[in-house]
Amino acid sequence: MTHTLDPVVPADRTSRIRSAWRAAWDEGRVEALDDLLSPSYVRRRGPAAVAQDRDQFKDSIRAVREAFPDLRTEIEDIVEDGDRIAIRWRSTGRHTGAFLGVPPTGKPVEVSGATFTRFDGSAVTEEWVTFDSRQLLEALGIVTTTQRAAIDPDLVRGVHRKFITGVTVVTTDDDGTPRGLAVNAFSSISLDPPMVLVCVQRSSATHPALHRASHLGISILAAGQLDVAKTFASKGEDKFAQVSWTPGAHGAPLIDGSCAQLEVEIGERLEAGSHTVFTGRVVSARHDDLAPLVYSGGGFFDISHTAPLPW
Ligand SMILES: Cc1cc2nc3c(=O)[nH]c(=O)nc-3n(C[C@H](O)[C@H](O)[C@H](O)COP(=O)(O)O)c2cc1C
Incomplete structure (x- = not known):
């Protein structure tokens, strides 16, 4: 064998x-x-x-x-x-x-x-x-899933009130319906490539549309647009009926009369606490010679009344 x-x-x-x-x-x-x-x-x-x-x-x-x-x-x-x-x-x-x-x-x-x-x-x-x-x-600290020790939210809120921001309206075209909300959690991430982020609470009615969309619009409100800020800080289906707006080159609704506008191709959607951080690449941009609306400590300000400091 x-x-x-x-x-x-x-x-x-x-x-x-x-x-x-x-x-x-x-x-x-x-x-x-x-x-x-x-x-x-x-x-x-x-x-x-x-x-x-x-x-x-x-x-x-x-x-x-x-x-x-x-x-x-x-x-x-x-x-x-x-x-x-x-x-x-x-x-x-x-x-x-x-x-x-x-x-x-x-x-x-x-x-x-x-x-x-x-x-x-x-x-x-x-x-x-x-x-x-x-x-x-x-x-590596790139993402966090563990809960840290609790800290008094009012204390943190007090800290945030010391930080001055502008006010943006973050928008998207939701299959033909414009949607948007007032957002001050907006930041530049990188200039090369040009990237920005916005943070939107998951409870926002605009939030699901931002998950469906490929692009979002960011309009930085001008000092004269307090009424627009109030409209977009409110809830309601007819926010866009109360303002004048124009679709951008990539379809995102942009608020007329705002001092600067961006359209962003949405990249990552990072879940972070109660919010989603939407990052993306800037695909269109323009700005005008208008003073921005300023938000600080829960109030709105016209920056053109402030004196520049020597630097
Ligand atoms: C000055 C200002 C800044 C705001 N910033 C944000 C923000 O960064 N992110 C956010 O999710 N909501 C922010 N809000 C709250 C929303 O605009 C508000 O909850 C709005 O009603 C949401 O509308 P929606 O539910 O129709 O999307 C801000 C409100 C104000 C007045």
């Missing part, structure tokens, strides 16, 4: 994965992956992420290790089924190099995930990777 042996028995595959991962992830010897991964290897990370080839994967390990030089990856479970191997893993490391645009924080970071590996003969041809990116973003 003759026996034919599979040249790569499953036990070899798991031990080869363990040793290649240790070499690449823990010791930075990414060339160890050349023995494991086929030259046509593809690493996939879900529909939104771009697939990586073998060299790109090795580069990404180098980048991660530069940010987390003491990186350790533990294989917590490994399961084989035919030509497939599923690996549940946990990586830990201290963030001592810039990563995802975040300068070193010195914080310990832990990320858990799973990798589904497909072998063709002795080489891995394809991997699907999934991990808890929120865990990583939270550890």
Whole structure:
């Protein structure tokens, strides 16, 4: 009787994965992956992420290790089924190099995930990777999900009253219906590319439309537009019937007579406390030689009556 042996028995595959991962992830010897991964290897990370080839994967390990030089990856479970191997893993490391645009924080970071590996003969041809990116973003301070100790909201409100702002009307075209509200939580984010943000409470009637829309408009009200500020700070279906407005080049309603106007292509919608932060890229802009309406300490002011300080 003759026996034919599979040249790569499953036990070899798991031990080869363990040793290649240790070499690449823990010791930075990414060339160890050349023995494991086929030259046509593809690493996939879900529909939104771009697939990586073998060299790109090795580069990404180098980048991660530069940010987390003491990186350790533990294989917590490994399961084989035919030509497939599923690996549940946990990586830990201290963030001592810039990563995802975040300068070193010195914080310990832990990320858990799973990798589904497909072998063709002795080489891995394809991997699907999934991990808890929120865990990583939270550890780096990019997003926060934990509740901090409560602080008296009136105290915080008092602090905000010391901060002077203008008043904007944030608008959108909701399938032919103009919608909008008064917003002073408006800020420039970046000039290159030109990006801004506005914060809108989830209880606002305009909020759902801003989630559906691709663009929003921001009209910075002029000193003579206190009545417009009041209209848009109120609730009501007919706010736009009370003001004169014009659709911008990208369809967002813009308030006539305002001292500056932007149209923004909405980028991210970040849930933050009671509000959503809408960020986006400025796609049209104009401003006039009109003084802005000023909001401070719960009151409205005409800045043209204030004396400029020498600077
Ligand atoms: C000066 C001023 C600034 C405001 N800023 C904001 C803001 O930044 N974000 C927000 O969600 N609401 C803000 N509001 C409150 C909304 O304008 C108000 O709740 C409005 O009624 C919402 O309208 P809607 O529910 O029709 O969208 C502000 C109100 C005033 C008077």
